[in-house]
Amino acid sequence: MKEEFKVISKFIEEKSRVLDVGCGDGVLMEFLSKNKVVDIRGLEISKEKVKKCLSKGLAVIEGDAENDLKQFPDLSFDYVILSQTLQAFMNPEKVIENLLRVGKKVIVTIPNFGHWKVRLDLLFKGEMPVTKNLPYQWYDTPNLHMCTILDFYNFCNNRGINIFKTISLNGQTISNIKRSNLKYKNLISELGIFLLEK
Amino acid sequence: MSNLNKLNSVLIKKTLKLDCGKEISNFPLAYETYGNLNENKDNAILIFHALTGDQYASGINPVTNKEGWWNYAVGPGKPFDTDKFFIICANVIGGCMGSYGPGSIDPLTNKPLGTNFPVITINDMVNAQYNLLDHFKIEKLFAVAGGSMGGMQVLQFVSNFPNKAKVALPIACTASHSAQNIAFNELGRQAIMSDSNWKEGLYNEKLTNPDKGLAVARMAAHITYLSKQGLQEKFGRNLQERSDLKFGFDADFQIESYLRYQGSVFVDRFDANSYLYITRAMDYFDLTKQFGGNLSKAFKNTKTKFFIISFTSDWLYPTSENKDIVIALNAIGADVGFVEIKTDKGHDSFLLDVPDFLSTIKNYLNTTYSNINERRI
Numbered sequence: 001m002k003e004e005f006k007v008i009s010k011f012i013e014e015k016s017r018v019l020d021v022g023c024g025d026g027v028l029m030e031f032l033s034k035n036k037v038v039d040i041r042g043l044e045i046s047k048e049k050v051k052k053c054l055s056k057g058l059a060v061i062e063g064d065a066e067n068d069l070k071q072f073p074d075l076s077f078d079y080v081i082l083s084q085t086l087q088a089f090m091n092p093e094k095v096i097e098n099l100l101r102v103g104k105k106v107i108v109t110i111p112n113f114g115h116w117k118v119r120l121d122l123l124f125k126g127e128m129p130v131t132k133n134l135p136y137q138w139y140d141t142p143n144l145h146m147c148t149i150l151d152f153y154n155f156c157n158n159r160g161i162n163i164f165k166t167i168s169l170n171g172q173t174i175s176n177i178k179r180s181n182l183k184y185k186n187l188i189s190e191l192g193i194f195l196l197e198k
Numbered sequence: 199m200s201n202l203n204k205l206n207s208v209l210i211k212k213t214l215k216l217d218c219g220k221e222i223s224n225f226p227l228a229y230e231t232y233g234n235l236n237e238n239k240d241n242a243i244l245i246f247h248a249l250t251g252d253q254y255a256s257g258i259n260p261v262t263n264k265e266g267w268w269n270y271a272v273g274p275g276k277p278f279d280t281d282k283f284f285i286i287c288a289n290v291i292g293g294c295m296g297s298y299g300p301g302s303i304d305p306l307t308n309k310p311l312g313t314n315f316p317v318i319t320i321n322d323m324v325n326a327q328y329n330l331l332d333h334f335k336i337e338k339l340f341a342v343a344g345g346s347m348g349g350m351q352v353l354q355f356v357s358n359f360p361n362k363a364k365v366a367l368p369i370a371c372t373a374s375h376s377a378q379n380i381a382f383n384e385l386g387r388q389a390i391m392s393d394s395n396w397k398e399g400l401y402n403e404k405l406t407n408p409d410k411g412l413a414v415a416r417m418a419a420h421i422t423y424l425s426k427q428g429l430q431e432k433f434g435r436n437l438q439e440r441s442d443l444k445f446g447f448d449a450d451f452q453i454e455s456y457l458r459y460q461g462s463v464f465v466d467r468f469d470a471n472s473y474l475y476i477t478r479a480m481d482y483f484d485l486t487k488q489f490g491g492n493l494s495k496a497f498k499n500t501k502t503k504f505f506i507i508s509f510t511s512d513w514l515y516p517t518s519e520n521k522d523i524v525i526a527l528n529a530i531g532a533d534v535g536f537v538e539i540k541t542d543k544g545h546d547s548f549l550l551d552v553p554d555f556l557s558t559i560k561n562y563l564n565t566t567y568s569n570i571n572e573r574r575i
Contacts, residue, residue: 055565
């Protein structure tokens with residue numbers, strides 16, 4: 001399983017209710033339901049992936065986070081997970097708002113556009129960066145709103161969103177991000193994983 | 199339909215209070231089963247049929263000698279795998295395949311009931327079929343499933359008996375019959391009732407049959423089961439066994455010939471009064487209204503796992519109406535899965551060979567059955 005999912009599952013307390021937004025083919029959902037005995041739901045936009053999830057008996061509905069989150073009542077989940085999809089939304093601000101409405105706690109993972117490889121690509125090649133976590137060309141990318149760990153950190157602070165914990169992922173290496181090492185971690189992390197609360 | 203007496207049937211002795219206020223008792227409910235009930239009695243699935251279906255979901259229907267209506271889905275190795283599950287399917291009350299309906303004989307007059315049969319609802323159909331659980335001594339069904347009117351029965355069943363099915367599969371249906379749905383049904387009923395052979399519903403006595411009206415009703419309904427794209431691809435403007443237009447009103451086009459054929463074979467297997475009663479039951483179906491305008495309340499405290507399926511080209515029970523059910527369930531935190539299957543086969547998709555649809559159901563049922571048995575879910 002992806003390192004990212006291991007970090008996410010450590011955030012989640014046992015026997016809690018979880019919504020995985022953009023759950024893909026349900027790998028994280030399966031892991032959580034086997035190991036944490038959680039009551040878990042998924043929302044996924046791709047028909048193919050939804051069918052895969054349902055074939056595994058997972059409670060996943062086909063839908064898109066920008067339109068279909070509104071059907072979930074306030075604070076109806078202990079955790080809402082958004083793994084590496086924030087950058088693909090038309091209106092990420094509104095999605096975050098909705099996630100914080102639906103979930104008591106929200107886990108957001110972002111591919112870090114501040115990683116040194118990304119910066120070097122642009123600086124030396126003068127081309128839009130293409131990396132492991134950002135494998136698209138500029139013309140076919142679904143990523144409309146790329147941001148850095150620092151950007152998202154500031155985004156939360158400016159809106160009074162509590163950041164409980166921030167984890168940096170660089171390859172297999174997991175480390176904590178604190179205010180003191182934020183600029184450095186923004187340079188060396190491939191992924192940033194945020195645990196948020198309204 | 200002469201050998202109706204030989205069908206499997208249970209006599210329901212308990213009084214059933216119908217929504218119209220009348221009470222019925224000692225009435226027959228015809229059913230068929232496929233596969234075997236296991237020792238734990240935890241593998242039973244109750245399948246509800248649609249408007250013109252019957253208890254013969256699989257195999258060969260002994261009355262019509264045609265394949266069962268859900269042959270793609272029910273049978274050995276199929277999604278509703280009869281090697282694994284015990285499938286029960288009953289003819290709805292109001293139907294014409296052995297269950298209590300307008301064709302039943304009134305013991306007082308010794309004549310068919312005709313329009314003296316009480317107006318029934320989806321709720322009445324479901325309450326009648328609930329007796330099958332007692333009949334088979336099944337404490338809890340593994341699943342209830344059905345498409346179209348069968349899906350409506352699934353919703354009503356779970357609402358009436360929240361603790362009696364672990365899984366519910368309402369397919370291509372709605373929680374509330376729309377004005378368009380009612381309009382098409384009314385068109386069908388008017389076609390039947392305008393046929394001079396209908397005789398105010400007493401055609402059985404008069405030994406006539408409103409075949410023309412019933413055929414037109416079927417033709418109109420059949421169009422609503424298909425998509426525009428599907429029709430265009432299958433028939434286009436192709437001519438029927440002729441090289442040019444004949445400047446008359448014969449079936450010049452293949453689509454005309456096809457519809458006429460659909461109408462003509464339908465009258466051989468279906469009763470006109472049953473068509474009136476069952477379409478009426480569908481029109482009266484409004485689960486949302488039953489719960490004061492809040493559909494979520496219909497499923498309050500449900501522990502049932504829902505899997506809702508719609509089809510992209512179904513304009514009779516469109517995705518939006520299926521999604522309304524999903525939304526109502528999510529509002530109360532119910533366990534619900536939903537997918538819209540891509541197909542150009544229209545509303546009829548649930549009855550046809552749509553591999554994506556069939557394989558997803560098969561996998562879902564298998565996984566969920568073993569998960570429940572392992573007590574993981």
